[in-house]
Amino acid sequence: MAADSKSVKMTDNPVKSGEAAGQTAGAGxxxxxxxxxxxxxxxxxxxxxxxxxxxxxxxxxxxYGLIGPNGAGKTTVFNLLTGVYKPDTGMILLxxxxxxxxxxxEINQEGIARTFQNIRLFKxxxxxxxxKVGLHNHHKYSTLEGILRLPSFYKxxxxxxxxxxxxxxxxxxxxxxxxxxxxLPYGKQRxxxxxxxxxxxxKLLLLDEPAAGMNPNETAELMETIRFVxxxxxxxxxxxxxxxxxxxxxxxxLTVLNFGQVLTQGVTSEVLNDRRVITAYLGE
Amino acid sequence: MSFLSYFISGVSLGAVxxxxxxxxxxxxxxxxxxxxAHGDVIMVGSFVIFTVVSTFGMNPFIGxxxxxxxxxxxxxxxxxxxxxxxxxxxxxxxxxxxxGVSYFLQNVAxxxxxxxxxQFTSVVSLPNLVLAGGNLTVSSTAIxxxxxxxxxxxxxxxxxxxxxxxxxxxxxxxxxGAASLMGIDVNxxxxxxxxxxxxxxxxxxxxxxxxYPSLTPYTGSMPGIKAFTAAVFGGIGSIPGALIGGIVLGVxxxxxxxxxxxxLSDAIVFAVLIIVLLVxxxxxxxxxxxxxx
Amino acid sequence: MTKxxxxxxxxxxxxxxxxxxxxxxxxxxxxxxxxxxxGLLVPLCMYAILAVSLxxxxxxxxxxxxxxxxxxxxxxxxxxxxxxxxxxxVPSVGVRFFxxxxxxxxxxxxxxxxxxxxxxxLKGDYLAIVTLAFGEIIKNLINVLYVGRDANGFHFSMxxxxxxxLDEETGVVLIKGAQGITGTPRAATxxxxxxxxxxxxFIVLNLIHSRTGRxxxxxxxxxxxxxxxxxxxxxxxxxxxxxSAALAGMAGVLYAHxxxxxxxxxxxxxxxxxILILVFVVLGGLGNMRGSIIAAMLLTALPExxxxxxxxxxxxxxxxxxxxxxxxxSPKAIELRSVVMSKLRGGAKKEVA
Numbered sequence: 001m002a003a004d005s006k007s008v009k010m011t012d013n014p015v016k017s018g019e020a021a022g023q024t025a026g027a028g029x030x031x032x033x034x035x036x037x038x039x040x041x042x043x044x045x046x047x048x049x050x051x052x053x054x055x056x057x058x059x060x061x062x063x064y065g066l067i068g069p070n071g072a073g074k075t076t077v078f079n080l081l082t083g084v085y086k087p088d089t090g091m092i093l094l095x096x097x098x099x100x101x102x103x104x105x106e107i108n109q110e111g112i113a114r115t116f117q118n119i120r121l122f123k124x125x126x127x128x129x130x131x132k133v134g135l136h137n138h139h140k141y142s143t144l145e146g147i148l149r150l151p152s153f154y155k156x157x158x159x160x161x162x163x164x165x166x167x168x169x170x171x172x173x174x175x176x177x178x179x180x181x182x183x184l185p186y187g188k189q190r191x192x193x194x195x196x197x198x199x200x201x202x203k204l205l206l207l208d209e210p211a212a213g214m215n216p217n218e219t220a221e222l223m224e225t226i227r228f229v230x231x232x233x234x235x236x237x238x239x240x241x242x243x244x245x246x247x248x249x250x251x252x253x254l255t256v257l258n259f260g261q262v263l264t265q266g267v268t269s270e271v272l273n274d275r276r277v278i279t280a281y282l283g284e
Numbered sequence: 285m286s287f288l289s290y291f292i293s294g295v296s297l298g299a300v301x302x303x304x305x306x307x308x309x310x311x312x313x314x315x316x317x318x319x320x321a322h323g324d325v326i327m328v329g330s331f332v333i334f335t336v337v338s339t340f341g342m343n344p345f346i347g348x349x350x351x352x353x354x355x356x357x358x359x360x361x362x363x364x365x366x367x368x369x370x371x372x373x374x375x376x377x378x379x380x381x382x383x384g385v386s387y388f389l390q391n392v393a394x395x396x397x398x399x400x401x402x403q404f405t406s407v408v409s410l411p412n413l414v415l416a417g418g419n420l421t422v423s424s425t426a427i428x429x430x431x432x433x434x435x436x437x438x439x440x441x442x443x444x445x446x447x448x449x450x451x452x453x454x455x456x457x458x459x460x461g462a463a464s465l466m467g468i469d470v471n472x473x474x475x476x477x478x479x480x481x482x483x484x485x486x487x488x489x490x491x492x493x494x495x496y497p498s499l500t501p502y503t504g505s506m507p508g509i510k511a512f513t514a515a516v517f518g519g520i521g522s523i524p525g526a527l528i529g530g531i532v533l534g535v536x537x538x539x540x541x542x543x544x545x546x547x548l549s550d551a552i553v554f555a556v557l558i559i560v561l562l563v564x565x566x567x568x569x570x571x572x573x574x575x576x577x
Numbered sequence: 578m579t580k581x582x583x584x585x586x587x588x589x590x591x592x593x594x595x596x597x598x599x600x601x602x603x604x605x606x607x608x609x610x611x612x613x614x615x616g617l618l619v620p621l622c623m624y625a626i627l628a629v630s631l632x633x634x635x636x637x638x639x640x641x642x643x644x645x646x647x648x649x650x651x652x653x654x655x656x657x658x659x660x661x662x663x664x665x666x667v668p669s670v671g672v673r674f675f676x677x678x679x680x681x682x683x684x685x686x687x688x689x690x691x692x693x694x695x696x697x698x699l700k701g702d703y704l705a706i707v708t709l710a711f712g713e714i715i716k717n718l719i720n721v722l723y724v725g726r727d728a729n730g731f732h733f734s735m736x737x738x739x740x741x742x743l744d745e746e747t748g749v750v751l752i753k754g755a756q757g758i759t760g761t762p763r764a765a766t767x768x769x770x771x772x773x774x775x776x777x778x779f780i781v782l783n784l785i786h787s788r789t790g791r792x793x794x795x796x797x798x799x800x801x802x803x804x805x806x807x808x809x810x811x812x813x814x815x816x817x818x819x820x821s822a823a824l825a826g827m828a829g830v831l832y833a834h835x836x837x838x839x840x841x842x843x844x845x846x847x848x849x850x851x852i853l854i855l856v857f858v859v860l861g862g863l864g865n866m867r868g869s870i871i872a873a874m875l876l877t878a879l880p881e882x883x884x885x886x887x888x889x890x891x892x893x894x895x896x897x898x899x900x901x902x903x904x905x906x907s908p909k910a911i912e913l914r915s916v917v918m919s920k921l922r923g924g925a926k927k928e929v930a
Contacts, residue, residue, distance in 0.1 A: 082805060084801075104804040104805060105804055105807045105808065105809055105810075108804075108805060108806055108807035109807050113805070113806065114805055116801075116802065116805075120799045120801060120802035120805075121798070121799065121802070122794065122795045122798035122799055122802065122803075123798050123799070124794065124797070124798050124864075125791065125794055125795065125798060129791055129794075132788075132791055133791050133792060133795045133803070133806060133808065134806045136788060136791070136792055136806070136807065136808060137807045139788075140788070141787075141788060143784070143787070143788075143789040143816065146783060146784065146787030146788055146789055146790075147779075147780055147783045147784050147787065148783075149783060153787065156788070157787075157788075160788075196802075196806060197805075197806065199806070200806050200807055312702075318702060318705075320852075366899050366903070369903050369907040369909060369910070370902070370903060370906055370907050372908045373906040373907055373908065374906065376635075376641065376859050376863070377859065377902050377905070377906035379641075379855075379859075380855070380856055380859045380860070380898065380902045381898070381899050381902045381903065383852055383855075383856060383898065384895050384896075384898035384899035384902065385895070385899065387891060387894065387895035387898065388892065388895035388896065388899065390891075391891040391892040391895055392892065394888075394891070395888055395889070395892065505849075509709070509848065512706065513706060513710070516702070516703060516706045520702065545721065545735075547717065547720060547721050547755075548717055548718075548721060550713060550717055551713065551714045551717035551718060554709075554710035554711075554713050554714050555710075555714060557706070557707070557710050558695070558707055558710050558711065558714075561699060561703055561706075561707055562695050562698075562699075565698065565699050565700070565703060566703065567703075
């Protein structure tokens with residue numbers, strides 16, 4: 001597969017690609033507009049402040065880690081970023097555009113895609129179809145065209161198949177494309193989830209504990225894949241992870257959450273040596 | 285005064301619904317299944333009582349005892365044969381077997397008793413209560429029904445909160461797997477739930493047929509659906525919910541029969557259910573389910 | 578490849594229906610069809626359409642609906658109403674029947690949409706009971722509906738014929754409450770039934786194996802994940818639900834044109850009818866359209882074929898239902914079956930996807 005970014009950008013849909021091009025140009029002019037900027041994000045559940053004044057700035061192409069002890073509010077941050085929860089306060093800017101309070105599907109269309117801590121695949125669908133659902137908003141024909149099997153159906157389906165197979169081959173899943181998703185081994189299910197998220201052509205990819213439940217070999221392989229995805233798709237990635245080896249190995253910057261608040265943030269090596277971080281994990 | 289009279293008979297009808305709804309709600313809460321055959325258990329109970337009292341001419345209390353015994357056995361047997369093999373199957377599969385059991389019971393009754401209506405002799409032989417100088421007559425059946433319902437509610441609540449089996453039921457309804465790890469015999473607990481629900485169905489049958497004496501193999505069907513509606517209305521799985529749901533539904537049904545249209549009373553009952561569920565998607569006392577992301 | 582496999586599977590399904598038609602034609606020509614079985618042919622097609630359409634909601638969308646008979650009822654009445662209304666304006670029965678099919682599907686589809694908007698927010702058993710409630714409400718309302726027409730146009734009432742206030746000379750009562758609609762031409766034939774079943778299959782199978790179908794199934798498999806990749810949940814739920822309702826409406830029109838008197842009785846359109854259709858869907862296999870057709874046809878024909886056993890036929894039907902479900906769905910039975918199957922195949926490989 002060619003590694004140029006052209007094959008990666010979705011150019012099939014004229015409207016969407018026009019939009020995307022316009023935004024990229026805008027971002028280029030401003031130069032320093034970060035891919036994600038979050039200011040003072042908070043939410044509480046019945047009096048408990050699950051996330052309190054969360055801030056982060058992620059530059060384009062960065063591999064950013066979000067770490068913290070269990071219950072620190074990491075997944076809640078993801079749920080806020082993807083519109084599963086509406087924040088009480090704060091602002092979320094994606095490529096400089098305010099997306100605060102938007103619905104989950106709108107946020108995905110704006111360009112944030114995610115994976116889940118507990119894998120959420122479309123179990124009864126084939127591996128290929130899982131990715132094709134991800135392509136849903138980029139390759140279109142109407143329901144009627146689909147039922148009547150008009151030429152547009154065959155044309156778009158062909159494009160979708162090619163694109164989906166391309167993505168699957170990145171994750172070495174192309175041979176299993178006809179498997180039912182639930183029949184894949186665990187590690188491959190995690191990869192398929194990433195492939196599906198990438199199919200939506202996001203600007204920012206959120207990975208929720210991608211290495212959970214993996215053995216050291218699988219984790220090492222996953223690290224390579226994440227790095228590869230970043231390079232190949234020039235993707236900006238924010239990931240939650242407990243595996244410190246993985247975090248130290250691939251993340252350039254980290255934010256540490258503790259009891260819903262940002263404990264510290266900065267360059268990975270400095271953050272990991274911070275006494276407060278060690279205390280938060282291990283206790284005094 | 286006529287309003288009060290319709291209201292009281294509505295409460296009495298609602299009390300019957302509430303007793304039936306208990307069977308639905310307990311089975312749903314503990315076995316996570318919709319027992320569509322529950323309404324037909326009422327019919328079986330009523331026919332047993334009818335046979336003992338009208339055919340053999342015995343005391344109504346012996347009749348009710350026989351009905352309760354027969355229904356308890358029936359409930360446990362049906363659970364063992366038709367539902368237990370599907371414990372780990374999809375809820376839809378269990379629903380279909382329950383429908384099969386419902387057809388089965390109706391057709392057995394049809395074979396034995398035929399499709400003609402039988403005249404059920406009321407199990408309540410007390411005089412009616414005449415109030416307000418003869419302006420308001422409250423039927424003794426209604427009074428007995430309401431009192432029975434209250435007693436059953438209190439007894440059941442006490443059973444669940446005070447006995448070991450009741451606590452086991454709560455545990456199984458909360459988390460079947462965890463309960464089984466704690467040494468609770470899940471199968472036994474579910475069997476007991478069916479036994480109680482079915483015994484209550486027999487009592488409900490006696491009370492229902494005392495108020496509406498025409499007994500056919502399909503007698504249990506519609507009250508069963510209404511009681512199920514009542515259980516959902518009050519919040520399925522909740523015992524006080526079944527009581528509230530039953531009474532509210534009974535009153536609405538009777539008042540709309542009296543003041544709006546007897547043909548539309550069912551439609552009105554269902555419309556109220558829809559409105560309630562749209563405002564409170566898990567019923568009046570139902571627990572809110574949050575899906576964790 | 579799966580794509581070819583899908584094509585073959587679909588071709589088998591269409592082929593099966595066409596073969597059934599051919600066999601019946603041959604049997605009819607050679608005089609092997611009893612009049613009893615002839616009377617069963619249109620209902621067989623109708624139940625197959627109902628089962629396939631309900632399978633779209635239950636198997637593909639994954640929502641339990643117990644109100645399918647309500648949509649069928651809407652279709653039946655609006656279709657029969659149209660056919661009777663246009664008696665003078667459009668003399669051809671065939672054309673009127675065709676128009677009725679379209680109107681019936683449209684009315685049921687629109688109601689599916691309107692009912693779906695509030696209902697599809699609910700989940701699981703709550704959704705099931707609310708669809709049951711809607712089905713009963715539709716049936717009850719049509720049961721008290723009186724519609725008449727005279728020189729001044731249409732008159733409606735929820736009370737009785739006299740309150741329609743029709744002109745004595747030109748007035749005609751079209752819908753008579755519990756007595757329903759009488760005099761609809763019995764234009765429904767087995768061939769039309771089969772054609773409608775093929776149309777239903779065409780719509781449903783093509784829908785499933787398209788972009789829309791994948792979106793619908795993704796919601797069934799994991800709503801939260803579907804949302805996270807930009808699938809519009811409400812839109813696709815409503816689409817599946819209303820298409821399913823429209824097809825049920827079409828089946829209703831077919832039904833209405835096979836009877837001289839159409840009544841909104843509990844036997845015709847009550848919740849028991851909805852449950853009966855659900856039984857076909859579940860026994861045929863969720864999401865399996867061919868299974869739905871086979872189950873609908875076998876179980877519709879079964880009580881008739883058992884007619885010799887008279888009083889015991891419904892009892893046998895009930896036992897068949899229980900035994901079949903346990904055999905199909907019980908984990909122990911599935912295990913037993915797979916052991917037997919693998920022994921028969923001599924340890925053949927497990928299939929994928």
